[in-house]
Amino acid sequence: MDTRLTSPRTCLLLVLTLLAIPAIPSRSVAERPDRIVLSRGEDAATTMAVAWRGGGSGVQIAPALPGPDLKDGAISVEAESEDIETDSGTWEYHSAVFTDLKPETTYAYRVGSGIHWSPWTHFTTAAAGAKPFSFIYLGDLQNGVRSHCRRVVHAAYREAPDAAFMLQAGDLVNRGNEDDHWDGWFESCGWLVHGLPLVPVLGNHETHVVTVNDKKHYNQTPPLWKGLFALPDNGPEGLEDTAYWFDYQGVRFVVLNSNHERDKQAAWLDDVLAGRGDKWSIVSMHHPVYPSAVKRGTGKGRVRDAFQPVFDRRGVDLVLQGHDHSYMRTGLMRHDPEIDEHHVATESDTGTVYVNSVVGSKQYDVATAPFKRRTGQNLQLYQVIHIDGDALHYRAYTADGNVYDEFKLEKQRDGTNRLIEQRHGIGENLQPGN
Numbered sequence: 542m543d544t545r546l547t548s549p550r551t552c553l554l555l556v557l558t559l560l561a562i563p564a565i566p567s568r569s570v571a572e573r574p575d576r577i578v579l580s581r582g583e584d585a586a587t588t589m590a591v592a593w594r595g596g597g598s599g600v601q602i603a604p605a606l607p608g609p610d611l612k613d614g615a616i617s618v619e620a621e622s623e624d625i626e627t628d629s630g631t632w633e634y635h636s637a638v639f640t641d642l643k644p645e646t647t648y649a650y651r652v653g654s655g656i657h658w659s660p661w662t663h664f665t666t667a668a669a670g671a672k673p674f675s676f677i678y679l680g681d682l683q684n685g686v687r688s689h690c691r692r693v694v695h696a697a698y699r700e701a702p703d704a705a706f707m708l709q710a711g712d713l714v715n716r717g718n719e720d721d722h723w724d725g726w727f728e729s730c731g732w733l734v735h736g737l738p739l740v741p742v743l744g745n746h747e748t749h750v751v752t753v754n755d756k757k758h759y760n761q762t763p764p765l766w767k768g769l770f771a772l773p774d775n776g777p778e779g780l781e782d783t784a785y786w787f788d789y790q791g792v793r794f795v796v797l798n799s800n801h802e803r804d805k806q807a808a809w810l811d812d813v814l815a816g817r818g819d820k821w822s823i824v825s826m827h828h829p830v831y832p833s834a835v836k837r838g839t840g841k842g843r844v845r846d847a848f849q850p851v852f853d854r855r856g857v858d859l860v861l862q863g864h865d866h867s868y869m870r871t872g873l874m875r876h877d878p879e880i881d882e883h884h885v886a887t888e889s890d891t892g893t894v895y896v897n898s899v900v901g902s903k904q905y906d907v908a909t910a911p912f913k914r915r916t917g918q919n920l921q922l923y924q925v926i927h928i929d930g931d932a933l934h935y936r937a938y939t940a941d942g943n944v945y946d947e948f949k950l951e952k953q954r955d956g957t958n959r960l961i962e963q964r965h966g967i968g969e970n971l972q973p974g975n
């Protein structure tokens with residue numbers, strides 16, 4: 542036995558060394574602001590919102606400067622605070638809305654308190670009218686959110702570093718009422734959404750599961766969702782946190798909660814789109830109008846029947862969805878209750894393009910059909926969409942950076958779109974025999 546480690550001299554040295562090390566203070570995560578998420582306001586040219594957890598309710602905003610003296614020109618903004626109970630304890634969440642901002646202006650902001658401020662972080666407001674821009678669209682992260690999603694989020698940001706925001710079409714996490722799952726989401730996305738506004742869509746996996754008479758109901762918006770995101774408060778009554786809209790440089794974006802109360806939202810959507818003027822309109826919701834997973838069947842039903850007639854009537858250009866853990870993009874489609882897998886898209890079609898996509902590691906077999914112009918499975922994808930005047934340019938990329946799908950929409954004088962598809966060398970990633 543080596544006695545050198547236990548000699549009196551060694552023990553004395555060890556004790557002295559330990560005494561010299563300052564004690565590690567017990568620290569609650571809430572001491573410092575974390576989970577900081579930006580969101581666009583209804584008018585993206587003049588407003589911005591932020592939500593965060595812990596760290597105090599202070600908020601400061603200043604014009605961006607070339608040097609470090611940001612606090613000299615900073616003004617304070619009032620925040621709202623709320624205690625939210627989660628499975629990991631009760632946490633204080635805060636939110637604030639920046640208003641009366643100047644269009645096309647970069648600001649620095651920070652949240653927290655005089656003791657622990659977040660880093661100063663920049664955001665830029667939208668132009669007051671139509672102007673070219675890009676945004677990122679992602680399908681479900683949900684599974685492998687810690688292990689497999691960060692590389693995709695990174696790749697999307699590298700592809701579009703000037704993106705106006707990142708839209709995530711629901712099922713951001715697997716269990717939305719479990720705090721640890723959100724920790725995983727912040728490991729993948731937290732570094733980015735501090736400065737790049739997030740447009741979150743409520744999926745079925747974010748909702749509370751309530752069991753009544755042994756039947757599961759996925760209809761409850763968890764309190765955590767309301768704490769995590771400061772979203773435009775312009776949805777239909779009772780759905781203000783999960784259905785909302787905002788305008789960005791000539792495009793009206795509408796987010797729906799496809800989990801429930803669809804008829805109520807359809808009436809609201811009709812009004813929101815009627816007032817959009819000549820803007821493009823893009824809708825996002827979690828459940829797809831046209832399912833792409835084999836296991837979902839043809840999906841005739843409630844989501845399609847509730848919303849698609851409104852999309853047709855109001856000329857929605859593009860619908861961005863998730864839920865089916867595979868990739869699918871249609872031609873120009875209009876509502877047809879009898880549509881089946883034999884329907885063929887033609888060049889003279891008018892209507893809306895529908896996309897389902899996925900980021901996370903859970904993958905379903907994809908169901909092909911002639912009207913599904915591009916499909917794929919066992920793929921992690923990100924999408925970048927660019928709008929410039931009368932043209933919308935869409936690209937879907939695989940996680941390793943190859944273009945998997947690409948098309949353009951050109952707006953015609955009568956308001957309908959012409960679809961121009963781009964074929965690439967990369968083949969469709971399908972199950973053998975499909």
Ligand SMILES: [Fe+2]
Binds near residue numbers: 745746
């Ligand atoms: Fe889902």
